Structure formats: structure tokens, C-alpha cells
Amino acid sequence: MFADVVRSRPAAVAVEDDRERMTYAELDRRATALAGVIADRGGQGGFVGVLLGRSPRTIVALLAVLKAGAAYVPLDPTYPRARLAEMVERCGLTLVLTTAAIHDEVGEVATDVLRLDQAEDAAPAGVVTEPERRPSDPAYVMFTSGTTGRPKAIVVSHHNVVNLATGADYVELSPARTVLQFAPLSFDASTFEIWGALLNGARLVVAPEDLLESEEMGDVLARHRIDTMWLTAALFHRIVDTDLPALQPVTQLLAGGDVLSADHVRRALAAAQGRTVVNGYGPTETTTFACCHRMSTPEDVGHPVPIGRAIPGVRLWVMTGEGRPAAAGEAGELWIGGDGVSLGYWQDPAENSRKFVPEPGRPTSRAYRTGDLVRTRDDGSLEFLGRLDDQMKVRGYRIEPAEVEAALVEQPTICRAAVTAQEFRAGDKRLVAYLVLSPGADLHVPRLRRALSTKLPAHLLPARYVVLDDLPVTRNGKVDRRALPVPEWVAATVHQP
Incomplete structure (x- = not known):
């Protein structure tokens, strides 16, 4: 799908930041060359670690890993070295992509480290034959907090990503759009940002690595004319309270990771004509978003703000404790089926059998048990009621x-x-x-x-x-x-x- 975009829009800007800009043709060329290096280092067909912060070079690296027939594993440079080492061991990573500066700061984390600031300069310019891939092949592995005291590794397929990023009805993604890449690579909102832009021919703007809070957000949004972005609920609330004019260029504002304040949504809508605010809900196990609630007028908001309806390709089930579908208005656990359901937890059959179960009425299809308590409202949208266990969300992170x-x-x-x-x-x-x-x-x-x-x-x-x-x-x-x-x-x- 990315190759189709390259063929149709080779000269269009694919990715940029404050220092560099790449067209789709240039991004494809650089990623293909790096894929050849990855393949030569034995990275084909397995998992490859990506120990990088936000930058256009990181986008090249992700695409190169996929072109090499591998799946990428985000490794956050800010994580403790012990945790990174555990993630490397859990996924059996032998090859990790990084830079000399990050490697010097973090230290040795794998048996084979490819420093991109050296590898890209030496990458061959010849044609690299990409291996055949199936939709069910892994695209990435992402870690989340685990109940056993150890993080869980979730394997997401190419098909999962394509379902999220293309044919979306919850947001308009097209070559006319400019999307901000702000989420850490280890946070699954980055899946929407990166692939939602690149699989639809949009322009992806990578936020500065040191842009952690809202203070300089307005400058970045204005300078790059960002019209589509995602924020955690906490940061969305803070920007609305402290610097609402910073969001002026943004006509599609997605937020989530926790309960959205109805008052803040109404204020964001009132501040810009034609703006849409989207409450996006979805566990990492079901590929970023499973359902969304679009709001363009104050009347759309509701109180509390609902988590909405299933996105295309996704099926939602509200199930009672007795294992039957709940009636309208009756509280129950949300089960998610359809094309967003990931391949499951890496090498964890017990947890897979507990959380991924046969989908109601579809014994050959799996559903993910979220542990979230919801109910169906009169208008057919879902309302989040809380958790069935101790899990919680803080600043968008599942803990x-x-x-x-x-x-x-x-x-x-x-x-x-x-x-x-x-x-x-x-x-x-x-x-x-x-x-x-x-x-x-x-x-x-x-x-x-x-x-x-x-x-x-x-x-x-x-x-x-x-x-x-x-x-x-x-x-x-x-x-x-x-x-x-x-x-x-x-x-x-x-x-x-």
C-alpha cells in the first residue's frame, strides 16, 4: 500500500521536521537501501529493535524493517536499561537499530547494534528484493504494563494496521492532510499517526524530540500547518485550559487514553469553526482504535462523553458476567472482534487463552476481552463505566x-x-x-x-x-x-x- 502511494505521489512531501524534509520517493529510496543492510545483517523475517526517538530517520527505519520482511519492536531510549534488556530478551532480538549518540547513552542492549548514522551513509544504492509477506505477518511488537509485574508483548499484524489506517470513517485522511507525529514510538497512538499519514499520501510532521508538554505546541502547529493530531486526554485538557489558541490550525483533533471532559470538548469545538473532536478508544491488543465518537457541535458531545461506535472492520460486544450479550442499557464487559484484533501476546499461551476468546456467533474468529465495563446508550453509542479489575490509565498509558x-x-x-x-x-x-x-x-x-x-x-x-x-x-x-x-x-x- 505504501508503494502505491509512492507511485502516485513521488514528489509530494512524506515526512518532515524542523531540520529536514523528504518526499515519498526519497523516503522510499532511503528505506529500501536500509532494508538491504538489515537483510545483510540477518534481520529478515524476525523482530528488529528500534531504539530511537522521534525523527524522520526513525520513520525511515520503521519502513526499512518492514521492507526487509521483519517486524519492528519500539525500544524507548528513556526507559531504564534493565527494562530495555528485558524487552530485547523477551523478543529474542539480535539486531537493534539506533544511533551512535543513543547507543553511547543507553549502553549495549543487543548482540548486534546497527548505528543508523553510519549505516545509511554506507547503504548500497542497488535494488533490494522485498520478501513476500502475508496480511497476517507481524508488523510490530508493542509492550504494555503487565499484571504479573512484567510487561506484556503484543504482536500486531500488517492487516491490523491497514484496517486502522485506511478506509477510516472516524477521521478524514487524504493527501490534503498534515498529521503530527507526537506520540512516543512505544505508545500505540504512533501507529495511527505514522501509518494513517503514510498509507493515505498525507504529510507527516515529526514533532521535536524535546516537545514534551504544551508550552511550545502552538509554534509547531502553526509553523507546519498541522490540521490533524492526537493527544492524551490529560494533555488535551491542559492545552484547552492554558493555551486554547495553540490549537487554531487543527481541524481534526483526536484525544483519548482516559475519560474526556465534556466541558473541555465543547470549549475546543467553540474555539474553531469547522473543527471535529474525536474521542478514540481502543486497547493496544486491538490496534489503537476500536471505536470512536465524532463531535462537531456541542450537541454531539453528551455527558459523559461516549466512546462511540465501532470503526470499520471492527465488531463490539457488550457481554454480561453470564456470557450472554447484554441488553441495551445493561452494563457488561466490552469484547472486541474483527480486523483490529492483534495476533496476541508473544509466547504467552496462558494469557492468550484468557484474554482472546471465541467471538460470539463466530467460533473461528477471536474476540479480545477488554476488562472494561460499558453500556449501550439509546443512540447506539457505547458509554465507558470503568474497569472490572485494577488496571488504570494515567496520561494515556495503561498501567x-x-x-x-x-x-x-x-x-x-x-x-x-x-x-x-x-x-x-x-x-x-x-x-x-x-x-x-x-x-x-x-x-x-x-x-x-x-x-x-x-x-x-x-x-x-x-x-x-x-x-x-x-x-x-x-x-x-x-x-x-x-x-x-x-x-x-x-x-x-x-x-x-
Whole structure:
């Protein structure tokens, strides 16, 4: 599909940032040359790590991995080295693409490291024969937080990506559009940004690597004339509150990863005529978006904001605890079937059998059990009601508290721990760790955070630590998270990632 775009729009701009710009023909040429190097290094047909930040070179690398017949595994350079090493080991990566600067900073993570700032200069200019691929072949592997204390590796196919990025009815993607690539590569919103642009002939603008928050967002959006972008719910709320004019060029604004505030959506719609705001919902296991709710007028918003209807190729099921489809208005677990359902967890048959089940009425098709509680509204759209387990979303990241708790209780000063998400300010949740200390121990937060940061990425580090004499428990002996006290958000005690 990408080759079709190259043939039809070779001179159109494919990807750019503040320093460089590539046409579709140039992007294709560079990716093909790099694919030959990857194939020569034994990267064909397997998984290849991509240890890179945001840049046009990263887009070249992703395309090159796919051209070589492999699947890419995003490795975030900001992650602790121990976590990167675990991801490399889990996927059996022998080849990792990076740059000399990142490699020097992170250190050796694989047996074979290809430094792109050296490899691209030496890449052969000849024609590389691309291997045959099937729609069901893996395109990428993405890690999410795991209930066992270890991250889970989700394998997503070419077919999954094509279903998300082409023929979309939740957003208009065409050669006339300019899409911002802002999400980290290890976050599945990047799938929509990158392939939604490149498979539709749009212009992809890569945000500066140091653009972490909203302060400079307006400059980037105006300078590159961005009209389509995705934001986490927390960042969307913050920009609406602090710098709504920054969004002026954006006519298609997608947001999600957590519950959207109806008031903020209405304010974003009122600020620009012709703007559409889309509430996008979907687990990584079902390829970024499974259902969406488009809003163009205040009347479309609703309260609470619904998560909407299935995107093309996707089927949604609201299932009761008895395993039957729920009636309209009845709460139930959301099951997702159709073309977005991924290949599953890498080398984890037990978790695959638990979460990927036969789809109702389609015994040969699989559905993913989300663990999310929803109900069907009178207008046919879905309303999110909460979780059936302890999983939570913070700043768009899916977090299993068990993973953070496991890292906490490894510390010799901590006897027991519970982690939950508490609202820091309207529409912005932060992780809070509740700790029972070992006898005679004291809490030294900076030292604790340094220890945790060697094992956990920044989004899994608690923003607040609360010491308790004991953790509240339910009648069946489990931690009663609802009974945990809401912390006082004193600036001096809140720790930013």
C-alpha cells in the first residue's frame, strides 16, 4: 500500500521536521537501501529493535524493517536499561537499530547494534528484493504494563494496521492532510499517526524530540500547518485550559487514553469553526482504535462523553458476567472482534487463552476481552463505566498496579505497597503509592525514586508516596483501593516523571 502511494505521489512531501524534509520517493529510496543492510545483517523475517526517538530517520527505519520482511519492536531510549534488556530478551532480538549518540547513552542492549548514522551513509544504492509477506505477518511488537509485574508483548499484524489506517470513517485522511507525529514510538497512538499519514499520501510532521508538554505546541502547529493530531486526554485538557489558541490550525483533533471532559470538548469545538473532536478508544491488543465518537457541535458531545461506535472492520460486544450479550442499557464487559484484533501476546499461551476468546456467533474468529465495563446508550453509542479489575490509565498509558507494586516491595525498606491513580487536577490523574514500611525503616523519597527508575519507565513512577500503618482490606482479604486516602497534593511532595 505504501508503494502505491509512492507511485502516485513521488514528489509530494512524506515526512518532515524542523531540520529536514523528504518526499515519498526519497523516503522510499532511503528505506529500501536500509532494508538491504538489515537483510545483510540477518534481520529478515524476525523482530528488529528500534531504539530511537522521534525523527524522520526513525520513520525511515520503521519502513526499512518492514521492507526487509521483519517486524519492528519500539525500544524507548528513556526507559531504564534493565527494562530495555528485558524487552530485547523477551523478543529474542539480535539486531537493534539506533544511533551512535543513543547507543553511547543507553549502553549495549543487543548482540548486534546497527548505528543508523553510519549505516545509511554506507547503504548500497542497488535494488533490494522485498520478501513476500502475508496480511497476517507481524508488523510490530508493542509492550504494555503487565499484571504479573512484567510487561506484556503484543504482536500486531500488517492487516491490523491497514484496517486502522485506511478506509477510516472516524477521521478524514487524504493527501490534503498534515498529521503530527507526537506520540512516543512505544505508545500505540504512533501507529495511527505514522501509518494513517503514510498509507493515505498525507504529510507527516515529526514533532521535536524535546516537545514534551504544551508550552511550545502552538509554534509547531502553526509553523507546519498541522490540521490533524492526537493527544492524551490529560494533555488535551491542559492545552484547552492554558493555551486554547495553540490549537487554531487543527481541524481534526483526536484525544483519548482516559475519560474526556465534556466541558473541555465543547470549549475546543467553540474555539474553531469547522473543527471535529474525536474521542478514540481502543486497547493496544486491538490496534489503537476500536471505536470512536465524532463531535462537531456541542450537541454531539453528551455527558459523559461516549466512546462511540465501532470503526470499520471492527465488531463490539457488550457481554454480561453470564456470557450472554447484554441488553441495551445493561452494563457488561466490552469484547472486541474483527480486523483490529492483534495476533496476541508473544509466547504467552496462558494469557492468550484468557484474554482472546471465541467471538460470539463466530467460533473461528477471536474476540479480545477488554476488562472494561460499558453500556449501550439509546443512540447506539457505547458509554465507558470503568474497569472490572485494577488496571488504570494515567496520561494515556495503561498501567497495571501490580507491576509498580512488585518493584516497590523489592526495596528493603518497604513491607507492603498498593498503587492507585488519584486525580491531581481536573482531568489529570497521577499515580500514588501507599506504603507500609519495614520495622524501623524511614521513607527517603529521592533514594526510592532513583531505585525505581532503574527498573521502571517514567510513566510508571508514582508522583506521590503516602506512608500508612497498614493497607485497608476488603472482607475477602484483598487491598481495598477505594478506602485508600486521597493525598493532599502539596507541590513540594509531587514528583514529576
